[in-house]
Amino acid sequence: MLLADVGWKREQVFITNAVLCNPRTEQGNNRIPSVDEIRNCSYYLSRLLT
Known part of the structure; x- marks a missing residue:
C-alpha cells in the first residue's frame, strides 16, 4: 500500500x-x-548498500 501510495512498484x-x-x-x-x-x-549493512 505505501509503495502504491507514492507511485512506486515493488520491482523498483x-x-x-x-x-x-x-x-x-x-x-x-x-x-x-x-x-x-x-x-x-x-559493516554488513554498509556492504549491502554499496
Missing part, C-alpha cells in the same frame, strides 16, 4: 532490514540490539 524498490543481526531474548522475542551488536553488524 530494494527492501532490507536496517539491522541485519536480529538479537533475541531467551524466549525468542526480538530485542533492541546493543551498541556492540550494531557496531559488529553495520
Whole structure:
C-alpha cells in the first residue's frame, strides 16, 4: 500500500532490514540490539548498500 501510495512498484524498490543481526531474548522475542551488536553488524549493512 505505501509503495502504491507514492507511485512506486515493488520491482523498483530494494527492501532490507536496517539491522541485519536480529538479537533475541531467551524466549525468542526480538530485542533492541546493543551498541556492540550494531557496531559488529553495520559493516554488513554498509556492504549491502554499496
